[in-house]
Amino acid sequence: MQTSQQIVGQFRRKRLFIAAMVAVLVLVLTLSFRFFEEKSRIEQQSRDFANHTIARFDRMFSPLDVSANNTQALVGLRCGEVRFPLIENLASLQTVRAILLVDHGNIYCSSIYGERAISFSEAYPELAISSQRMLLTTDNYLLKGSPVLMLWTPKTLDNHSGLIQVINIELMSNYLLEPTLPWVERAVFNVGGKSLEYGNPLIEEALPSADEVSYEESSLRYPFSITLFGPPPARLALMTLPSQLPLALLLSMLTSYIVWLATANRMSMAWQISYGLTAKEFMVYCQPIINASSGNCDGIELLLRWHNARQGWIPPDVFIPLAERQNLIAPLTRFVITEMVAHLPVMPRCKSFHVAINVAASHFRDRAILDDLQTLWWPANPVPQLVVELTERDALPVVDQRVISHLHKVGVQLAIDDFGTGHSSLSYLKTLQPDVLKIDKMFTAAIGTDAINATVTDMVISLAQRLNISLVAEGVETEEQANYLRERGVDRLQGYFYARPMPLGDFPAWMDRHLAHIAA
Structure with missing residues (x-):
């Protein structure tokens, strides 16, 4: 890679x-x-x-x-x-x-x-x-x-x-x-x-x-x-x-x-990303998020994929950090929101279903994320719950806390992505008051193999439960991991064990198959 x-x-x-x-x-x-x-x-x-x-x-x-x-x-x-x-x-x-x-x-x-x-x-x-x-x-x-x-x-x-x-x-x-x-x-x-x-x-x-x-x-x-x-x-x-x-x-x-x-x-990568948006080289994928108790699909996380005509497939962990450094992450996020809005008619029309969008910390400056949601998301009258996932890669300036407060007021849930792998995690719990914590796949992969990281996983689960914060475990790839997390009260599971990321347009067919599988 x-x-x-x-x-x-x-x-x-x-x-x-x-x-x-x-x-x-x-x-x-x-x-x-x-x-x-x-x-x-x-x-x-x-x-x-x-x-x-x-x-x-x-x-x-x-x-x-x-x-x-x-x-x-x-x-x-x-x-x-x-x-x-x-x-x-x-x-x-x-x-x-x-x-x-x-x-x-x-x-x-x-x-x-x-x-x-x-x-x-x-x-x-x-x-x-x-x-x-x-x-x-x-x-x-x-x-x-x-x-x-x-x-x-x-x-x-x-x-x-x-x-x-x-x-x-x-x-x-x-x-x-x-x-x-x-x-x-x-x-x-x-x-x-x-x-x-x-x-x-x-x-x-x-x-x-x-x-x-x-x-x-x-x-x-x-x-x-x-x-x-x-x-x-x-x-x-x-x-x-x-x-x-x-x-x-x-x-x-x-x-x-x-x-x-x-x-x-x-x-330069900045030009390549800008050109990729214009040339429609980016595609929006989604990965289902499964309710650990019922097995139903409670929502999806939107993922951005890039097939560069000159470089081939470029992994997100390559172009996302580069886009953040080049101040191009906001246009990419707008592209994801626009694509999601176009697919809202084929999504489950219930408030218990949520759509999670990754948003960089830089997008919170000067109320940019609020302006984009006001322009792109709310005019579509969406029924699913919107979850904004904030990565710990960057620290939020103090002034941006007002944006966080405004998102809570309008009913947008806030999730901290890759919890435990960045910095100032505990201070985030106090200042951001997140609704969801997403356990990084590194800790999920340690289940049954790494006692130290498994202990950290248990501590994160216990902390979230005491603070009444919902938990989503990423990177679930085996039944053993799924059972371990389910037994410890993790609310939702996400990973290859349930479904690989798929093009956004393929999700309705997958959802039908998944419902049929549960009913059987």
Whole structure:
């Protein structure tokens, strides 16, 4: 059987579990968000680097296009006539090594070597035959073996005449392709399937290493592209997570604390009891009280039962003390009274039959019990006698004695429940003047087994008889106990020996069976 500490502990563990799960979730989401944000930022930086580099190459090639278009008028003229203008033009273009003139498929003039006689299609088939505008190759004349970029500007539609600018691409690449660590480790300039990497004077295919990824962006104006190699953005993003951990932990702890506070009400027994009343999880049971002499059922004690959809059946000795501590016992008592009033039509309509209701001491403050009876009980014109059972769990303040006096005046009997197990029992007999004493089941169970408690039971019986107070023995489970109590003059008996607690609606059928059993 669960105890109140176990129930509260379960709620606390659930709250702690929920807060911990929220903390973990927030931590994971925060780090994930920062991971994907950092990964996206690194990818964007790579794209920005490539686009910026392409834009700078485009800006450097653009004046060469203008110069080539202005120089095309020299194509076809004798080399001796145009060489000086070519050299003059070359001096204004810092990135161009040489200018070659092509006429009718022959390279016939060079700004450096003067007159030439080289087949255009044999020397540069990519430009002459394949109609490429650019060719990445090595210099075989001026600085042999060094990388150069050929920029071809045709003059005729048949591609047999035009102008070639030999560009110092190594100078441009060293200026424009410098990597930006850690997200760009290598930058490569690509033209027609050939590549030139920053810091590498050789024209060769550039391939990523085992732990690198590549990103390529092409120019929209010229036939070249830029390829970037670097570590995977995910790996770089992961490397930044340790620096994000303190903030993520702080955010997760703050969120979990907020969840802990937010669930304090909902994940509490007070909320569960309030919700249980609203959701009709509480049920009113009753246990018959038998006249020890005649065997008739003289009354019933109303008992509250709770089937929590989340916890299952919760014993009264668990939720009743919790309800008292949370000031929710009065709403529960009102619920019991309301249910009893609804079942009054099927109850015995005689004044010798009584209905006992457990009422906590806190319900007596500020005349609350009187107000509730005035609102709920008396308007139903009940015939059965009402007995208010007061538990000894709490002591009554002096001011509440006036409420007790008023209950006696309006004909409500007062019973002290669990007599002998609480405190100030004898003083209660003087100040409260009860009509009934209920012997706790602990003393009943001691009959025949515990001589000390049995002696106490006899003393309680003798005391009640001398004070002319009616006695009810709780927890009668055997015939031996029933006979023992009957022989000592106990007025009424209550326990499993006669009947177990039953739903209030089942009592009329039980009463019929009991009357039939007595008559037989």
